[in-house]
Amino acid sequence: MSHKKKLRSQEWFGGNDKMGFVHRSWLRNQGYPDDYFRGRPVIGICNTWSELTPCNGHLRDIAEVVKKGVLEAGGVPFEFPVMSLGETIMRPTTMLFRNLASMDVEESIRANPLDGIILLTGCDKTTPSLIMGACSVDLPTLVVPGGPMLNGKFRGGEIGSGSFNWQIKAKKDTEEFTDEDFLEAEICAARSAGHCNTMGTASTMATMAETLGLTLPGASSIPAVDARKKAMAQLSGRRIVEMVKNDLKLSDILVREAFENAIVVNAAVGGSTNFIIHLQAIAGRMGVPLELEDFDRIGRHVPLLVNLMPSGKYLMEDYFYAGGLGVVMNELGDLLHGQLMTANGRHLADNYVNARCYNREVIVSRDQPLNPAAGIAVLKGNLCENGAVIKPSAATPKLMQHRGKAVVFESMEDYHARIDEPDLDIDADSVIVLKGVGPKGYPGMPEVGNVDLPRKLTLQGVKDMVRISDGRMSGTAYGTVVLHVSPESTIGGTLALVQDGDEIELDVERRMLQLHVSDEELAARRANWQAPDPMATRGYVRIYLDHVEQADRGADLDVLVGKSGAKVDRDLH
Ligand code: FES
Ligand code: MG
Numbered sequence: 001m002s003h004k005k006k007l008r009s010q011e012w013f014g015g016n017d018k019m020g021f022v023h024r025s026w027l028r029n030q031g032y033p034d035d036y037f038r039g040r041p042v043i044g045i046c047n048t049w050s051e052l053t054p055c056n057g058h059l060r061d062i063a064e065v066v067k068k069g070v071l072e073a074g075g076v077p078f079e080f081p082v083m084s085l086g087e088t089i090m091r092p093t094t095m096l097f098r099n100l101a102s103m104d105v106e107e108s109i110r111a112n113p114l115d116g117i118i119l120l121t122g123c124d125k126t127t128p129s130l131i132m133g134a135c136s137v138d139l140p141t142l143v144v145p146g147g148p149m150l151n152g153k154f155r156g157g158e159i160g161s162g163s164f165n166w167q168i169k170a171k172k173d174t175e176e177f178t179d180e181d182f183l184e185a186e187i188c189a190a191r192s193a194g195h196c197n198t199m200g201t202a203s204t205m206a207t208m209a210e211t212l213g214l215t216l217p218g219a220s221s222i223p224a225v226d227a228r229k230k231a232m233a234q235l236s237g238r239r240i241v242e243m244v245k246n247d248l249k250l251s252d253i254l255v256r257e258a259f260e261n262a263i264v265v266n267a268a269v270g271g272s273t274n275f276i277i278h279l280q281a282i283a284g285r286m287g288v289p290l291e292l293e294d295f296d297r298i299g300r301h302v303p304l305l306v307n308l309m310p311s312g313k314y315l316m317e318d319y320f321y322a323g324g325l326g327v328v329m330n331e332l333g334d335l336l337h338g339q340l341m342t343a344n345g346r347h348l349a350d351n352y353v354n355a356r357c358y359n360r361e362v363i364v365s366r367d368q369p370l371n372p373a374a375g376i377a378v379l380k381g382n383l384c385e386n387g388a389v390i391k392p393s394a395a396t397p398k399l400m401q402h403r404g405k406a407v408v409f410e411s412m413e414d415y416h417a418r419i420d421e422p423d424l425d426i427d428a429d430s431v432i433v434l435k436g437v438g439p440k441g442y443p444g445m446p447e448v449g450n451v452d453l454p455r456k457l458t459l460q461g462v463k464d465m466v467r468i469s470d471g472r473m474s475g476t477a478y479g480t481v482v483l484h485v486s487p488e489s490t491i492g493g494t495l496a497l498v499q500d501g502d503e504i505e506l507d508v509e510r511r512m513l514q515l516h517v518s519d520e521e522l523a524a525r526r527a528n529w530q531a532p533d534p535m536a537t538r539g540y541v542r543i544y545l546d547h548v549e550q551a552d553r554g555a556d557l558d559v560l561v562g563k564s565g566a567k568v569d570r571d572l573h
Contacts, residue, residue, distance in 0.1 A: 005247055008139070008566060009042035012113035019571055023113065036076045041244040043070045043237070044114035045079040046105060046134075048126040053086035055123035055195035055202060056146055058224055065230045066118050066144060069237020075116070075244070077237065082108055082133075085125040087201075094125045095472065096444025098132075098281075099548070099557045100540055101125065105133025110566055114139065116244040118236060122146030122195045122224075124475070127205035128278035131214065132556070135285035136563040138250050140243035142343050143214045144236045145206035147224035148316035149194035159189045160309040161196040162476025166450065170458050194224030197315045199308040201475030204271035208279060210325055211265040213253045213342030217351035221324040223317050239344060248345065254286045257337040260298050261348070264335050267302035267375035268328050270311035270393045272475025273483055274447075276376060280554030284561045292378050292387045292552045296511065299375025304393050305331055305364050310478040311393040312370060314362045322362035326355025331366045379482065381513040382522075383468070383494050383504065386486040387552045388513055390506075394478035396464040400508035402480075404431040404466060408500050411436040412448055420455045428462045431504045435495055436532070437471030438488025439548045439555045443535045449473040449483045466506055468513070470495055470551070482506065482513060484551040490532060491550075497525040 012023040024037045045066055049059035063079045070077040083101040085094040109117055117139055121127040127145070134141045152159035164185065171177045195202035203221070210220035216236055222229045259279060266275045276295050283290035305328055308314050329336065329352045338349025357363050364370055371393050379388045392400060407430045409415035415434055418424055426432075432451060439445045450473040452458075453465055467481045470488035487493030494515060498504070503516040515522075536542045547557040 007039060007041060007115050007244070009113040009115050010039060013037035019573060022573070041075040041115045041241050042113055043075045043077050043116045043118060043240050043244070044109060044112060045077055045118045045120065046108070046130060047079055047081055047120045048084040048122065048130065049081070049120070050084035050086065052089055053084040053123050053126065054190070055087070056084060056120070056126060058193035059120045059122065059146055062120060062144065062146065062230070062233045065233040066237040069234040070241055073238040073241035075241035078114070080108060080112070082130070085123065085129065087124045092442055093444040093446035095446065095555070096541070096544065098125045098129045099544065099560060101129035102132040102560065105130050106136045109134060109137045109139065110564070110568060116140040116240045117142070118240055119143045120146065121205070121209070122202060124201040124205060124274065127202070127209060128281060131209065131282050132285050135250055135254065135282060136560070137566050138563055139566050140240065140248050141214070141250050142216070142236050142240045142243060143209040144233050145209060145215060145220050147194050147222050147226070147229050148197040148203055149190060150192040150223055150225065151197055151315045151317045152189040152191065154185050154188035158315060159185060160198040160315055160476070161189050162200045162474055163198050163309045163478070164189055166477050170452070173455050173458050192223070192225045196476060197317060198310055198476045199270055199272070199306065199316070200310070201272040201274045203316055204266065204269070204275050204475050205278065207265060207269055207271060207325060208262050208275060211262045212258045213340060213348060216344055217342070218324060218326060221316055221320040223320060226320070242345070243343065246345065248341070248343070251286065253341055253343060254282070254288065255340065256288050258340050259283050259288055259290050261336050261340065263295055263298045263375070264302050264332060265325070265328065267299035268304065268332055269306040270304050270308060270374060273376055273389055273391050274472055274475055276389060277472070277484070277551060277555050281556040284554050284556055285563055287562060295376055296378035301373055302332070302335060302375050303366055303369030304371035304374035305366065305369060307362050307364065307370055310476050318359065318362045322359035323355055323357045326352035327357045327363045330355050331363070333366070377508050377511060379508070379511050379513040381515070383498070383513045383515040384485045385494065386550060388482050388485040390480070390482050390508055392508055395480040395508070399464060399466055399480040401506070402431070402466050403503060403505045404429045406431050406433045406498050406500060406502045406504050408433045408498055409435065412442070415451055419452070422456065424454060426454055426457070428457055428465060430465065431506070432465060432467040433495070433498050433504070434467065434469035434471065435489035437469050438485070438490055439551060440535070440545055441470060441488055441490035443541060443545060445472050445551065445555060447472045447474040447477070450477040450479050450481045468504065486550045486552040488550065492526070492529055492531060494522065496529055497522055
């Protein structure tokens with residue numbers, strides 16, 4: 001790490017020639033003094049603020065606080081917008097656009113006179129898309145997570161964002177829940193700025209960013225509206241300037257062992273299954289080898305230490321007050337590589353020596369885990385030759401070894417049309433199979449794997465059934481749900497060949513997902529199988545369909561894997 005390296009921004013601003021004039025002069029219409037361009041580190045603040053991404057709606061304010069810190073440390077901040085992915089609104093699914101947003105981030109960083117980057121993240125995909133894009137450039141980069149909403153409060157109880165949604169249909173079916181009740185629950189569930197307050201995908205991604213060493217210590221769980229969020233943002237602004245001076249780049253931090261740490265911590269906090277796809281995509285950008293099997297092998301014996309929805313009971317605000325990620329890190333101790341460099345210039349383990357647990361209901365100790373083995377399980381079998389995943393901590397124990405007859409839905413539309421038909425041949429032992437929801441199928445691999453159970457069965461008190469698909473599920477969801485089946489049905493994976501009544505065996509302990517249909521019969525079905533028409537013939541979706549990889553590879557575009565660095569050889573004139 002050199003202190004004397006010439007600043008990248010000086011390639012734009014340093015010349016007293018025509019191009020130096022051009023680069024400086026127009027920027028100065030915003031009122032900057034000349035010394036802004038004379039060798040101070042230039043920090044890009046990459047903002048996913050958008051009124052259409054409610055979880056990131058407060059990031060304009062946070063950006064202003066980051067700027068204070070940058071200026072205090074002698075840097076120069078420039079805030080710029082990038083594509084923002086709002087989970088609850090965008091159709092057909094934000095996952096279709098994660099890679100597009102990452103391209104926006106990558107090119108925006110590389111094309112501009114930036115020395116260091118602050119990534120303002122929040123809602124689910126805003127974190128991986130920004131980190132992926134930044135990785136492909138590899139400048140000094142620091143993540144400022146937007147933080148969760150305050151606990152939802154509804155009629156004297158707690159209401160977790162996302163997780164409550166999955167109960168709505170059953171509540172409407174089985175309880176006296178009126179339209180007015182739902183209207184009231186709506187505002188009670190989302191009563192402050194911030195992202196989902198469960199250990200859903202947003203909190204999972206913030207946890208991942210901190211574990212990888214990409215945030216200041218403790219940053220990941222501070223509620224969006226807590227004053228400490230702003231203090232953290234200001235300190236992050238100061239710190240990124242130092243990171244530029246020390247040339248502490250993403251590639252100095254994102255080594256293989258950091259990814260292994262992220263897998264261990266994700267198991268301990270009961271993080272989202274989406275974590276797998278995003279972490280693999282990030283590793284792919286960094287050129288760090290990371291296989292689907294690594295998630296199972298490394299996470300398998302990690303205990304569940306955090307009692308948060310959807311695996312448990314509490315919410316992110318409680319977790320923050322209980323001590324947050326530092327407590328979890330200390331409990332995990334020797335299961336982590338503690339001697340890794342992090343963004344604040346210190347080793348991971350040193351960052352948390354002062355962490356204390358203030359609520360053992362929320363964060364338990366390692367010798368009394370909530371679940372002795374919480375890692376996400378990777379399944380193999382003839383139904384998923386390249387793998388499938390299940391989150392045991394969110395599943396029903398007695399269903400984790402199960403044999404049942406398939407009830408097949410060829411698409412999401414087919415499911416909606418038939419699931420509540422009174423004469424549908426289905427019972428609690430059936431296995432619901434949903435096709436056409438993989439990366440190419442929907443397209444974009446939506447979070448639909450945890451489909452609602454048929455009304456006639458929930459009325460009988462059935463709470464969970466085995467469900468299998470090539471889709472994802474929300475990090476806020478739960479159930480015995482097999483996800484990410486690869487290869488997906490739309491490209492002719494074996495999932496495409498399943499028919500009503502076929503016997504399927506799930507054995508999580510043995511990591512097995514098997515379709516009990518003979519090879520000859522499957523070959524015959526395969527010979528008759530016809531690929532569906534592509535979902536788009538033009539535009540970004542066409543590019544996406546032509547290039548997206550399967551779920552077991554992280555679903556990045558093949559042309560985006562890897563990095564090109566920060567260098568641009570040609571000036572604009
Ligand atoms: Fe944005 Fe859950 S909807 S984090
Ligand atoms: Mg989500």
